[in-house]
Amino acid sequence: MGYEELKIEGRNAVLEAFRSGKTIDKLFVLDGCQDGPVRTIVREAKKHDTIVHFVEKERLDQLSETKKHQGVIAVAAAYEYAEVEDMLKLAEEKGEPPFLFILDNIEDPHNLGAIIRTANLAGAHGVIIPKRRAVGLTGTVAKTSAGAVSWVKVARVPNLVAAMEELKQNGIWIYGTDAAGTDYTQTDFRDGTAFVIGSEGNGMGQLVREHCDQLLSLPMYGKVNSLNASVAASIFMYEAVRQRRNPSGKP
Secondary structure: OOOOOHHHHHHHHHHHHHOOOOEEEEEEEEEOEEEEEEEHHHHHHOOOOOOOEEEEEEHHHHHHOOOOOOOEEEOOOOOEEOOHHHHHHHHHOOOOOOEEEEOOOOOOOHHHHHHHHHHHHHHEEEEEEEEEOOOOHEEEEEEEOOOOOHOOEEEEEEOHHHHHHHHHHHOEEEEEEEEEEEEEEHHHOOEEEEEEEOOOOOOOOOOHHHHHEEEEOOOOOOOOOOOHHHHHHHHHHEEEEEEEOOOOOOO
């Protein structure tokens, strides 16, 4: 399969895409259009918890590839999403403690693609992203991942906090990243582990932060006080890998 995300245009085509169960990341609708077919499409989008953007005709014309959008354009994911349960099952099948990443407010597709690429190399069991205020599995993400998106399970959930609580019920410890946290090298990651990575600008949301079991920090010695999200994720990944390759204890 190619890496380009799929644009579906026209009322019948978009409605059939929803009804067939195709994963739609975003729906763009002509602002002010309230006729029956469009209302039906918007209802289907809400039923599937798809993000709906009401935009001006100029924006639709800009997005359109066919110039026959009839007031609606749906953007389908470049790849299908997994479920959180799929990641836990994968860890169980491998006989390994779950090793996951939770991404909060990551909107840069290059960051998401880089994290997915490193997650594959580090042997992580999956990446969890929110449906809103975050980039999905776009063509750019797939390209940046260098094909790793085909191998790493990515779950897109409506509520990160609910997903975190589900992981806790499965014995997984949730580690958030914060400058005021504990030095990451002093923490044991050999059991079930999920790291929460926030955006460079805003970090983790407040509710997500409050539901972490522990906050971790990376030592900073320069004038800049933050790391690129994908770089920070890589550091945590390989510290977990290092520890898991040395099950008798940390050196």
